Amino acid sequence: MVVSFIAYIAGASAFPIASENLLPWSVWFLISVIINIVLWSNVMKLLTFSLAVIWFYAFVAGLVPESSTAVNLTSLDWSDPEAVAEQGALVFNGKGQCSACHTVDTSAPKGRCPDLTDIGINAASRVPGTDAKTYLIESLYEPAKYLVPGYGKIMPEIWKAPIALSKLEIEAVIAYLQSLGGEIDPTPFDEPIDRADAGTVAAALPPVLTGDPELGKKVFVTAACISCHAVTGIESPAAGETTTDFEVVTAPDLSEIAAFNDMRYLEESVLKPSEQIVSGYGAVTVRAKGATYQGTLVSQDTEQLVVRTKTADGVEEEHTLLLSELDDEPIEDLTNLQTKGYFTLTLTPADAEVPVSGEIVSETEDTVTLKVDGEDRTFSKTDVKSQMTVITFDGDEIVGEYVSGTMDDDEIILVVDGSEEIFDTFDLEEATFTRASGKKLFVTSPMPENFPLLLSVSDMSNLLSFLSTLTGAAAEVVSEGAAEGTPAE
């Protein structure tokens, strides 16, 4: 009894329970059990029981780090590429946080990030002229450089904090990705980044003020972030009691947001929600075959898109639309076409008879480059034939090539069917001027944009401090707290 009591006192001072306490505890536990079997009494039973409980928690706590495979790579044995790929799989599912976003299972629901089944082979065809390994290296070190169509710039630079993979870990992950449908290429590579830069770049940005996470948690509730976003451990307001300031929409669960995103990303998400839109959550309005679809852009690839709409009585419907089916919309102002969401353009150069159409490849202030019949052609934005649509009081709609005049003048001159016609503006109800037309897919964030105005600087820094605690570790802290509480009883 004396031994088990001393064991309890001695062990108790070594709390919180950690794996390194496990061995002495197990020894004390065994000794006390043996002594207690010899001298059995009610007091002993009680003490043995509490020791057993403590030992059990210590044992469980000791197991966790072992089973969650905190691999510590010090070298890779390239003589066995399959083994390297297996180590990469551990990084993928563990420290790398890759599996928090990516699936490797084509039957999984289409999520916010591309499924990586067969990435080993697909990587070779993503960017023309870039081989599989180079593509994978770029995807990991500079994810924003090439975006998989339909996905936003949300993949973190995984070599930087908080994920901070070492070069060896990245090499192993690449071997694993190549093993998914492709061949593992063991050729060594140089990192396309300068690790010393990570600190310099961070220092060049304005500092993020550090706040109080507890106060930030209150802001999260009072600013109604909780109405849209779930966070483990915070109760969502009951349905119907939510704010009337905005429409509550489906939004990402933020319980683990800080495990794979840094402060900058979190800050930008709140200050400029439309800058990076998590795929599957963006809001769109598209017109196809004369009908308008307004709702959530569920997914998008190079050929089609899926929009989820809600009918007036709340029934959700999904519509799959081919990009080629989207209606051409008239464009009056040819500036910043891409930022306005246009991805194709039809225009008539001043020296041409017929209009040309193509996908927009790139644009400058004065020119736009289109892919016309597989070839890139650059057009001036100013030397284009413009059209005007006039509507008479009788409801007639006439479209013609624009020559001169506006509604403020006495007459408008258009070329209709090859001959010049003069319209008296007194007879016209409306005239709209178009310089081109194009298909457009403009995605915005349904998250309100006015938080920067609503939140004070201190609210904002407290809120960000709170968000940065959301690493998914909260659940473990809670269960550890429970374990600590038990022996005190």
Ligand code: HEC
């Ligand atoms: C916060 C979510 C997130 C995390 C974490 C993340 N990714 Fe990504 N990843 C994305 C998104 C979104 C894309 C698509 C946009 C793009 O190309 O950057 C992407 C693209 C990729 C691609 C290109 C896929 C393709 O089909 O061409 C690869 C490869 C990739 N990720 C690997 C990884 C690996 C390996 C990790 C872990 C070390 C990881 N990602 C972690 C979100 C994430």
Ligand code: HEC
């Ligand atoms: C009206 C519902 C709504 C409210 C209110 C709202 N959000 Fe969002 N939020 C969204 C949606 C939808 C997205 C996903 C689309 C996007 O990326 O913008 C999002 C994205 C985010 C992201 C990025 C998530 C990711 O997985 O990458 C963060 C972080 C975030 N919100 C934080 C906040 C905070 C903090 C507040 C309160 C100040 C807040 N949100 C209020 C709807 C909302």
